[in-house]
Every structure is written in structure tokens, then in C-alpha cells.
Amino acid sequence: MTILKTENLKAYYITEIFGIKRTVKAVDGVSIDINNNEIFGIAGESGCGKSTLIKTLLGIVKPPLTVLDGDVNYSIGDKKFNILSLSPRELKNIRWEYISYIPQSSMSVLNPVRRIRDSFKSFINAHKKIEKKEFKNLVEEHLNALGLPIEVLNAYPHQLSGGMRQRVTIALATILKPKVIFADEPSTALDVVVQRGVIQLLKDIQKEQKNTIILVTHDMAIHANICDRIAIMYAGKIIEEAKTEEIFKNPLHPYTKYLIGSLPKIGDKSYRVSAPGSPPPLSNLPPGCSFHPRCPYVTERCRKEIPSLVEARDGHKVACFLVSKEV
Numbered sequence: 001m002t003i004l005k006t007e008n009l010k011a012y013y014i015t016e017i018f019g020i021k022r023t024v025k026a027v028d029g030v031s032i033d034i035n036n037n038e039i040f041g042i043a044g045e046s047g048c049g050k051s052t053l054i055k056t057l058l059g060i061v062k063p064p065l066t067v068l069d070g071d072v073n074y075s076i077g078d079k080k081f082n083i084l085s086l087s088p089r090e091l092k093n094i095r096w097e098y099i100s101y102i103p104q105s106s107m108s109v110l111n112p113v114r115r116i117r118d119s120f121k122s123f124i125n126a127h128k129k130i131e132k133k134e135f136k137n138l139v140e141e142h143l144n145a146l147g148l149p150i151e152v153l154n155a156y157p158h159q160l161s162g163g164m165r166q167r168v169t170i171a172l173a174t175i176l177k178p179k180v181i182f183a184d185e186p187s188t189a190l191d192v193v194v195q196r197g198v199i200q201l202l203k204d205i206q207k208e209q210k211n212t213i214i215l216v217t218h219d220m221a222i223h224a225n226i227c228d229r230i231a232i233m234y235a236g237k238i239i240e241e242a243k244t245e246e247i248f249k250n251p252l253h254p255y256t257k258y259l260i261g262s263l264p265k266i267g268d269k270s271y272r273v274s275a276p277g278s279p280p281p282l283s284n285l286p287p288g289c290s291f292h293p294r295c296p297y298v299t300e301r302c303r304k305e306i307p308s309l310v311e312a313r314d315g316h317k318v319a320c321f322l323v324s325k326e327v
């Protein structure tokens with residue numbers, strides 16, 4: 001069952017400095033269907049528009065970011081709405097309780113001069129009127145379920161390790177049992193070993209709460225580990241989408257092949273190729289397929305026409321003239 005759907009979503013950063021207009025096409029015609037009870041991954045190199053897509057899906061759109069086309073339709077139980085048409089007040093009511101967000105850095109959520117307990121208090125009080133006893137039960141039960149020590153409640157954020165802080169942020173973002181959770185590079189700032197724990201925590205929460213997690217990371221190993229389906233983003237567009245196993249077993253887009261080829265395998269000492277060159281500036285895209293200047297299989301058509309995302313096989317979509325045989 002679909003919980004979130006967009007069609008041809010376009011969100012550009014439009015700026016004008018000294019009369020010079022600049023348009024950064026950060027989200028450029030994205031169509032996605034995200035299901036209830038799944039972990040949906042969004043992958044791609046830095047600068048391809050992942051965070052902007054998340055912001056738009058969350059309804060956080062402020063100038064210079066401008067939505068030019070498309071709706072962001074949610075269907076959460078009997079609540080159906082286009083998040084882009086909600087008032088700030090309506091947005092506030094929905095955020096955290098229905099749709100929540102785990103940022104890359106916990107310090108944007110936790111108040112550095114207040115104990116963790118107070119962060120939980122102000123957070124919950126903003127959404128619910130509850131008694132002191134009920135608050136205690138709710139928070140302690142939730143921390144327990146997540147395997148976090150109750151003592152963290154007495155700590156100030158700076159007294160916790162980076163990994164523990166991020167776990168606390170995740171606990172905060174999930175305490176009201178939101179149906180949709182966005183996580184934007186939730187473990188990127190952490191050490192590899194700590195990363196694993198944070199990702200496992202997300203996986204456990206999803207299993208228990210049966211909600212939908214939209215996980216953004218450039219790290220394909222993390223996607224392989226926890227996502228049900230993956231969308232690959234390149235220069236503001238989704239260029240491939242399929243079930244995780246299918247993406248890794250049978251990648252179709254040359255860019256996806258590069259991304260997967262750059263995954264280290266245990267015991268493999270061979271040199272791995274990454275895609276030559278770097279992604280194009282989103283303010284000045286090449287004509288045709290945006291990947292064509294880096295593609296080893298480029299044809300004349302790729303330099304002129306933009307391939308659309310089409311189903312190449314069951315549930316596996318790709319935007320590439322080589323594979324889709326699109327006419």
C-alpha cells in the first residue's frame with residue numbers, strides 16, 4: 001500500500017544576484033511511490049539532490065527553494081494530504097507525530113544547555129498533554145525498547161558520545177511512533193563501528209513499529225544491509241529503482257554499476273573503478289542524459305535526448321537508452 005507518492009516533482013533553487021539569475025535543478029522530475037512498512041533507500045553521490053528531495057518531501061520549502069511542479073501526496077491511515085499545500089500550523093501538527101525526521105547532526109535537535117530529559121519533555125508536550133507519571137512511563141519504555149540506558153535522561157548532550165547522541169536523537173524522533181521517518185545520512189558523521197549500531201537501531205525500530213523509513217545515504221553498503229528497495233539519484237533525477245537484491249544482482253544503469261563496483265568486498269584486493277569525472281553542476285546540466293559525459297557506453301542519442309524512467313522488468317525501473325529500448 002502506497003503511503004507517499006510524487007509525480008514529476010520539480011524543486012529548484014532560484015537565485016538572482018546582481019541581476020544574474022541562477023537556477024539549480026536539485027530535484028528535476030522525480031516520481032516515486034513509497035509503500036507502507038518498508039525501508040526505502042535513496043543513494044547517489046554528494047550534490048545530486050538527495051537532501052533537497054527529502055526537504056521537499058517533508059514540506060520544508062523556503063526560498064530560494066521553489067517547487068515548480070508536482071505534489072507530495074501522503075496517505076497515512078484515513079489522513080490524505082498534499083504536504084506542499086498545508087499551512088505552517090497544519091504542518092506543525094503532522095510533523096513528529098505522523099512524519100518525523102532524523103538529521104545528520106544530532107545537535108540540531110538536542111538543546112546543548114538542557115538535559116536530555118528536558119528535550120524529551122518539551123518535545124512531547126508540544127504534541128500531547130500528558131501527566132508526569134505517564135511521561136516517565138512513555139519515555140522509559142521507549143528507551144528500554146531501543147536498548148538505551150535510562151541514565152541518558154540526566155545527561156547533557158555534550159556528556160554523551162557521538163554515537164549515543166545520535167541514538168538519543170533517533171529515540172526522540174520515534175517516540176510518538178510516526179508512520180513515516182526520514183533519515184538523511186544518519187550515521188555519516190560517526191565511526192564505522194558506531195555506524196553499524198545506529199543503522200541496526202533503525203532496522204529494529206522499523207521491525208517493531210512497522211512504519212516506513214526513507215533512508216538517504218551515499219553509502220551503498222548501508223543500503224545493502226537494511227533497505228527493501230533502493231532509488232539511485234543522479235543530477236536531480238532518479239535513474240534506477242528496484243528491490244535491493246535486484247539492484248545489487250542485476251544493476252542496469254552504468255552509473256549504478258559504478259556505485260556498486262566501488263563497494264569493497266572482503267578479501268578482494270583488486271583496484272575498483274569509480275565513475276571517471278564528477279557529477280555535473282546542477283545549475284548547468286549537459287544536454288541529453290546528464291550522465292553521458294561520464295558514460296563508457298555513450299551514443300549520439302544520449303547526447304541529445306533525456307531518457308525517462310521506465311520499467312525494464314518486473315518492479316525494476318531504469319532511465320537509460322541502452323537498457324530500456326525506449327522509442
Ligand SMILES: Nc1ncnc2c1ncn2[C@@H]1O[C@H](COP(=O)(O)OP(=O)(O)O)[C@@H](O)[C@H]1O
Nearest residue numbers: 013024026045046047048049050051052053282
Ligand atoms: N540554499 C541553497 N541555495 C542554492 N543552492 C543550494 C542550496 N542548498 C543546496 N543547493 C545546491 O543544490 C544541489 C543539491 O544539494 P543537496 O540536495 O544538498 O545534495 P546531496 O544531499 O545529494 O548532497 C547542490 O548543487 C547544492 O549546491
Ligand SMILES: [Mg+2]
Nearest residue numbers: 050051052185
Ligand atoms: Mg545531503
